[in-house]
Amino acid sequence: MKRLLVLLMSVFLxxxxxxxxxxxxxxxxxxxxxxETAKSKLELKFNLDFSEEAIAEVPExxxxxxxxxxxxxxKFDKTEEQIVSRQYIGTKAFGVDTIYYKDADKSFIxxxxxxxxxxxxxxxxxxxxxxxxxxxxxxxxxxxxxxKVKWLALVNEEDVVNLGDEVIDTPEGEVKVKKMVVTxxxxxxxxxxxxxxxxxxxDGTFIEKIKSYPTYAFEDGELxxxxxxxxxxEEIIDLMRTLLDDMIVDDFxxxxxxxxxxxxxxxxxxxxxxxxxxxETVIESIRMTSDYQLYDIxxxxxxxxxxxxxxxxxxxxxxxxxxxxxxxIED
Numbered sequence: 001m002k003r004l005l006v007l008l009m010s011v012f013l014x015x016x017x018x019x020x021x022x023x024x025x026x027x028x029x030x031x032x033x034x035x036e037t038a039k040s041k042l043e044l045k046f047n048l049d050f051s052e053e054a055i056a057e058v059p060e061x062x063x064x065x066x067x068x069x070x071x072x073x074x075k076f077d078k079t080e081e082q083i084v085s086r087q088y089i090g091t092k093a094f095g096v097d098t099i100y101y102k103d104a105d106k107s108f109i110x111x112x113x114x115x116x117x118x119x120x121x122x123x124x125x126x127x128x129x130x131x132x133x134x135x136x137x138x139x140x141x142x143x144x145x146x147x148k149v150k151w152l153a154l155v156n157e158e159d160v161v162n163l164g165d166e167v168i169d170t171p172e173g174e175v176k177v178k179k180m181v182v183t184x185x186x187x188x189x190x191x192x193x194x195x196x197x198x199x200x201x202x203d204g205t206f207i208e209k210i211k212s213y214p215t216y217a218f219e220d221g222e223l224x225x226x227x228x229x230x231x232x233x234e235e236i237i238d239l240m241r242t243l244l245d246d247m248i249v250d251d252f253x254x255x256x257x258x259x260x261x262x263x264x265x266x267x268x269x270x271x272x273x274x275x276x277x278x279x280e281t282v283i284e285s286i287r288m289t290s291d292y293q294l295y296d297i298x299x300x301x302x303x304x305x306x307x308x309x310x311x312x313x314x315x316x317x318x319x320x321x322x323x324x325x326x327x328x329i330e331d
Contacts, residue, residue, distance in 0.1 A: 009010050020314070028262040032294070036079050039171070039296045042072040045272045047287040063093040075301040080104070082303045103305050108313075110306075116314040117306060123241060140205040147196050154184065168257060171295045175265065177257040186249040193244055197237055207233040246277040248286075265294045 046068040048298075050061050061135075074085040083102040088095060099110040108119040137144070163179040200206050210233045252274040259265045274285040306312070 007174075009329060014328045016128045028258045028264055031262050032264045035297050036292075037075075037077045037298055037301055038255065038294055039075045039297075039301070040072070041171070041291075041295075042070075042074075043291045044070040045287075049286075051281055051284055060093075061242070064091055066093055073302070077301055077303070082301075082304075082305075084303055084305075096103075103303070105235045108308065111314060112320060114319075115316060116312050117308055118314055118316065118319065119308065138206055138209045139200055139203050143199050143203045146199055150195050150199075153187055166257070170265065170293060175259055177259050179255065179257055182250040182254045182256075184249070189249045189252055190244065194241075197244070199238055201233070201237045210236065243279065246275050246279040248274045248276065250274055263294070263297060265297075267292050291320060 011102045037046060040131045048066050048068075050066065053097065055062060069088070070250055071088040072085055073087075074083060078181050083100070085100040086097070088097050090096065096112050098112050100112075106119070110116075111118050119217060165176060166179045167174050167176050176267075184251050249271070251270060253270045255265045255268045256264060257266040269288075269290050271288045272285065273287075
């Protein structure tokens with residue numbers, strides 16, 4: 001998870017700033033990537049406005065999906081490959097707290113309502129379900145690098161506003177930072193996503209990999225593998241293009257804060273999307289906000305890892321049985 005967050009920070013921060021500021025941000029990104037131990041806080045919020053037609057047909061949508069919050073409070077040590085992450089996901093209708101643990105090559109999660117631990121390894125997966133197809137990225141490293149290059153070249157000089165020095169509150173107290181705001185237009189985001197789809201559509205890894213992904217369907221209240229259906233890369237790309245055509249980027253703003261030691265210690269983004277065409281008949285708009293904070297940099301973390309036993313662990317199959325949810329896998 002921390003690698004993903006570092007990648008996101010790298011992508012956003014290197015989007016092309018004023019020439020004088022670019023080296024400053026490059027150095028900050030490189031330094032931030034060298035952090036071995038730290039703590040972090042992440043808050044993601046999604047607000048979805050459904051169409052009147054969708055609400056009338058499925059009224060539960062408003063309570064279940066209109067507001068979604070995800071919280072993550074983590075500490076990590078890259079050298080020891082250890083992470084403890086307290087997580088929460090909630091809506092108007094329900095909320096779930098859990099804890100994710102990673103200890104070198106072992107990772108597991110605390111199941112909220114049972115108090116037991118679910119290990120992420122082959123023996124605990126659903127019998128007959130091949131999860132190995134998901135272990136590698138669905139596109140090639142070459143395509144990933146090309147996408148990154150296009151993202152870095154996306155911003156124009158006039159899109160960047162340097163707001164200078166500011167003092168912000170952190171878990172460590174007040175910190176002086178440099179603040180910069182980057183905004184993108186609907187045309188820029190669409191142009192970038194069009195180029196991404198074009199790259200992916202020609203990626204041999206994606207074209208072959210997608211064929212190996214199993215397809216599922218609900219039949220008589222049960223989830224089954226559809227043996228006679230093979231996912232087609234061209235169909236998926238065409239569907240994504242159709243969805244993209246119905247999406248409007250009303251606002252895309254990214255704010256980043258770098259401390260005096262040139263570490264990226266805080267960033268925010270706000271994205272507002274609206275829709276037209278077929279999508280508008282289901283959902284009218286989505287608002288996404290994110291706040292990420294990095295603190296206690298280089299300070300040693302203490303990890304209290306649970307000792308797993310047969311008595312305090314549970315498999316996915318057992319978990320689904322406890323929920324009275326059966327997933328038969330066809331041969």
